[in-house]
Amino acid sequence: MKIKFEDVSYSYLYGTPLQKDALKNVSTEILEGKINGIIGPSGSGKSTMIELINGLKLPTKGIVYVGKHKLRNNIRIIGANKLRFEIGIVFQNPEEQFFLKTVKKEIEFGMKYFGYKTDRIDERVKKDLKMVGLNKDILYRNPFTLSGGEKRKVAIASVLAFNPKIIILDEPTNGLDSTGKESLVRLIKMLKEKYDKTVIVVSHDVDTLYRFVDNVIILANGKIIAQGNKYEVFKRTDYLTENGVKVPKIVYFIQKMEKKISKKVKDVDNVIDLIKEINKYV
Amino acid sequence: MYDNILLSRYFPIKSKMHNMDPFCKMLCTLLFIITLLISNSLTVIFILSLVTLIMMLRSNVPFRLYFKSVAKTVPIILIIIIVTLLFNVSYLIILAILIKVVLIVLYTSILTFTSTPTEITIGLEKIFFPLKIIGVPTSKLALEITMGIRYIPILMEQIERIRKTQASRGVDYENARFGGRMFANISMIEPMFRLSNKRSRELYTAMELRMYTVYNKRTSYRTIHWNMKDTFLLFLHLIILAIFIYKEVLGYGSIFDNFFVRWIWF
Structure with missing residues (x-):
């Protein structure tokens, strides 16, 4: 499924005195079968962008192409359910998106409405729980009584349940401890490698994001200021910090190291590889 | 659905009419x-x-x-x-x-x-003033109205969130053909009651922690004075x-x- 933004703008309260432009003339493409990161300071239009992909919001100007679908202003989406069946979206605060009484019902919800057979539903629920690393006995508990990390996992499981081609995660690392982040990174990598899915991750936690993302889109004040391969984009540290975008610490470290040894160091995105690189020169 | 609704029709500029009591x-x-x-x-x-x-x-x-x-x-x-x-x-x-x-x-x-809605409630409190003599708690009434008005956007946000999660998981009444919006609102009632109950309890404890009581005499941050105009x-x-x-x-x-x-x- 191809996702393409063509000169897209979105404004809240359009045509009123309180109009606020969230996205301004954004043109970009999301790579298939890879992990795409959308990065930017808060209020830069990241969440708006992913809601445009899912058709939850329609652009005020421009066109969003999602597979066969064309999303345009004021035109009702034909076959909206087909579009949403292919795109799974995990929202920012899992607590605020639960609306059913038990975890099981919450996970089943999507499958029921996308027409899965009942005997397959039970099977998939078990598989999902295993995938996100949750116990079976959680199934009949109230989702509101779970801990933060468990809530996030249930939210991801409820989206993975109906097996979408594209998975969107909005601020997935919010409120997770380091072990939670670790398992999340593992899960996202597995989704890409084992199940061949396109993953879009929206976050301002650049350090964690840098470890698993392939392609990066950087937003500031509703405009795209940089996009492409993560190694190339984050090399322009001064330009990014000027626009209020955080740069991963590891990038700074590598730059300082390069200056000291006055040699080019191989691009790395995690600490283990970095240590190997350092060992070469020490 | 609720993205483009203005809650109050207040037009935020400065003018002579805006400055009046x-x-x-x-x-x-x-x-x-x-x-x-x-x-x-x-x-x-x-x-x-x-x-x-x-x-x-x-x-x-x-x-x-x-x-x-x-x-x-x-x-x-x-x-x-x-x-x-x-x-x-x-x-x-x-x-x-x-x-x-x-x-x-x-x-x-x-x-x-x-x-603004808050100004209107202040006005209402003053208009209800004669009722105070009979023993009607006008300040309490005005406070309830203010809190009610404050509560609407929170609930609207909540509805919007639930609608989005439902839509992204396959229940999209809005793009359906007949009476879609009606069904969309009906499906929202049950979870809304549960969530608003939870929210109001949180608000209650937050106010209680800041020693808020209805019966104390309250001053306001922005006072409005009666002008010659x-x-x-x-x-x-x-x-x-x-x-x-x-x-x-x-x-x-x-x-x-x-x-x-x-x-x-x-």
Whole structure:
């Protein structure tokens, strides 16, 4: 499924005195079968962008192409359910998106409405729980009584349940401890490698994001200021910090190291590889 | 769905109408509506429409917005026309009724465009003042209204979130063909009750922790003072009411009326 933004703008309260432009003339493409990161300071239009992909919001100007679908202003989406069946979206605060009484019902919800057979539903629920690393006995508990990390996992499981081609995660690392982040990174990598899915991750936690993302889109004040391969984009540290975008610490470290040894160091995105690189020169 | 709804129609700019005491504005609205509804004299209607026009100009709000609010009353206007035609009322009276409806809409629009919901509740508290003597807790009432108004956007946000999660997991009534929005709202009722209950409990504890009690006398951060302008506007409305009483209750108004009738209608 191809996702393409063509000169897209979105404004809240359009045509009123309180109009606020969230996205301004954004043109970009999301790579298939890879992990795409959308990065930017808060209020830069990241969440708006992913809601445009899912058709939850329609652009005020421009066109969003999602597979066969064309999303345009004021035109009702034909076959909206087909579009949403292919795109799974995990929202920012899992607590605020639960609306059913038990975890099981919450996970089943999507499958029921996308027409899965009942005997397959039970099977998939078990598989999902295993995938996100949750116990079976959680199934009949109230989702509101779970801990933060468990809530996030249930939210991801409820989206993975109906097996979408594209998975969107909005601020997935919010409120997770380091072990939670670790398992999340593992899960996202597995989704890409084992199940061949396109993953879009929206976050301002650049350090964690840098470890698993392939392609990066950087937003500031509703405009795209940089996009492409993560190694190339984050090399322009001064330009990014000027626009209020955080740069991963590891990038700074590598730059300082390069200056000291006055040699080019191989691009790395995690600490283990970095240590190997350092060992070469020490 | 609820993305593009303005909760209050407050227009955030600075103008002379914005600076006025909300209590005065509400009193004037009350006087205006009373005068307009009981009066049958064209002179009074003419003066009142002139006052409305001047106040609209003073409010600095673009006329486009006033026309929008009048356009919303078109169905009511149509119903009035149909009913009055059925009862064989003369055209002049129908026109007078329509002008009255439009004037009331315009005048109340001035009030809502130039004062925030909080200001309106402050005004309400002052208007309820005579009830305090009987023992009605007016400040408590006003507080409840303020909190209610504050609560609407929170609930709307919540509804929007649940709608989005439902839509992204396959239940999208909005893009459905028949009666979609109705079903979308009905499916929201049950989770909304649960979540709003939870939210209000949180709000209650947060207020309790800050030693909030209803019975203490409260001061407000932004105080509004009564100006000379307020006095002037109130007197203007009282004078119009006096003209009406002079002309119609006491019956001295033939000279003015004949002149205007001749000037406008013939």
